[in-house]
Amino acid sequence: xxxxxxxxxxxxxxxxxxxxxxxxxxxxxxxxxxxxxxxxxxxxxxxxxxxxxxxxxxxxxxxxxxxxxxxxxxxxxxxxxxxxxxxxxxxxxxxxxxxxxxxxxxxxxxxxxxxxxxxxxxxxxxxxxxxxxxxxxxxxxxxxxxxxxxxxxxxxxxxxxxxxxxxxxxxxxxxxxxxxxxxxxxxxxxxxxxxxxxxxxxxxxxxxxxxxxxxxxxxxxxxxxxxxxxxxxxxxxxxxxxxxxxxxxxxxxxxxxxxxxxxxxxxxxxxxxxxxxxxxxxxxxxxxxxxxxxxxxxxxxxxxxxxxxxxxxxxxxxxxx
Ligand code: BDR
Ligand code: CA
Numbered sequence: 001x002x003x004x005x006x007x008x009x010x011x012x013x014x015x016x017x018x019x020x021x022x023x024x025x026x027x028x029x030x031x032x033x034x035x036x037x038x039x040x041x042x043x044x045x046x047x048x049x050x051x052x053x054x055x056x057x058x059x060x061x062x063x064x065x066x067x068x069x070x071x072x073x074x075x076x077x078x079x080x081x082x083x084x085x086x087x088x089x090x091x092x093x094x095x096x097x098x099x100x101x102x103x104x105x106x107x108x109x110x111x112x113x114x115x116x117x118x119x120x121x122x123x124x125x126x127x128x129x130x131x132x133x134x135x136x137x138x139x140x141x142x143x144x145x146x147x148x149x150x151x152x153x154x155x156x157x158x159x160x161x162x163x164x165x166x167x168x169x170x171x172x173x174x175x176x177x178x179x180x181x182x183x184x185x186x187x188x189x190x191x192x193x194x195x196x197x198x199x200x201x202x203x204x205x206x207x208x209x210x211x212x213x214x215x216x217x218x219x220x221x222x223x224x225x226x227x228x229x230x231x232x233x234x235x236x237x238x239x240x241x242x243x244x245x246x247x248x249x250x251x252x253x254x255x256x257x258x259x260x261x262x263x264x265x266x267x268x269x270x271x272x273x274x275x276x277x278x279x280x281x282x283x284x285x286x287x288x289x290x291x292x293x294x295x296x297x298x299x300x301x302x303x304x305x306x307x308x309x310x311x312x313x314x315x316x317x318x319x320x321x
Contacts, residue, residue: 002029010038010126011048013229014246023056024311025254034105038126039079040087042068050096066105066130070171089224110138119146125246132174143186149249153279154195164277165195172277176268190293197296198245214313261294
């Protein structure tokens with residue numbers, strides 16, 4: 001029985017892979033996609049989400065536009081240096097002919113979760129602005145979520161500042177609401193997969209050529225990955241590989257067990273000091289002021305890449321085992 005899923009995202013090259021992997025996975029039923037400002041502005045992330053779903057032949061999945069800026073403090077720029085000015089590594093996907101859902105992302109999330117016969121899993125692959133607003137506006141509905149899986153934060157160093165990972169750096173107050181103090185009446189199981197673990201899932205030039213030769217979807221993905229995105233990581237560490245961070249969230253929903261989780265609590269730094277946006281992870285904390293949750297500590301990167309490639313390249317669905 002496919003389990004219902006919502007994805008909140010800021011596509012984004014790695015968000016694109018997460019979305020396409022979700023579309024290719026029979027274990028889940030994608031109820032909708034919501035968008036947020038992050039890698040690029042929300043107008044672009046919304047157009048990108050619609051175009052990615054059209055590419056996957058899933059224009060039936062509604063896309064609802066969300067927040068255009070962080071909750072409290074605006075930030076200058078996003079991650080166009082990584083994802084290109086259009087957010088998709090400069091690749092122009094054929095635009096979708098479907099319009100966004102007229103509802104704001106937060107209302108869309110609330111109505112979709114309410115209407116679902118089964119508890120919904122919510123995935124977040126961008127800044128947590130929409131999710132924080134959802135918790136604030138609809139706490140009872142949010143309390144009924146099956147679980148929340150987040151790509152964000154880090155147990156180790158960050159990628160924007162020495163301390164902060166992009167999604168938490170972009171909107172630390174929202175991250176605090178979702179990771180540290182939800183204010184929900186029920187503790188929704190929360191799974192945070194940070195930069196350090198998500199980075200264990202990476203593609204190299206061999207995987208790019210498998211994708212490129214696999215058909216239309218794979219060729220677009222290879223183009224999105226193989227230009228500015230790959231160059232960014234080449235310049236960073238001199239290697240011909242690039243992390244596809246956001247894909248880990250959908251992998252956790254589809255193939256549980258490939259990412260190792262440990263119980264922990266997370267404190268997000270909302271100061272305006274150098275640590276702003278950093279996540280401090282306390283394993284097995286007994287401090288009940290802080291939300292208990294699971295944090296990713298390891299990932300079977302090789303197996304995850306194998307499963308993603310087989311699904312994106314349109315082959316037979318492999319088992320997760
Ligand atoms: C996160 O930041 C974004 O640039 C990526 O899409 C990913 O969600 C990694 O830090
Ligand atoms: Ca993202």
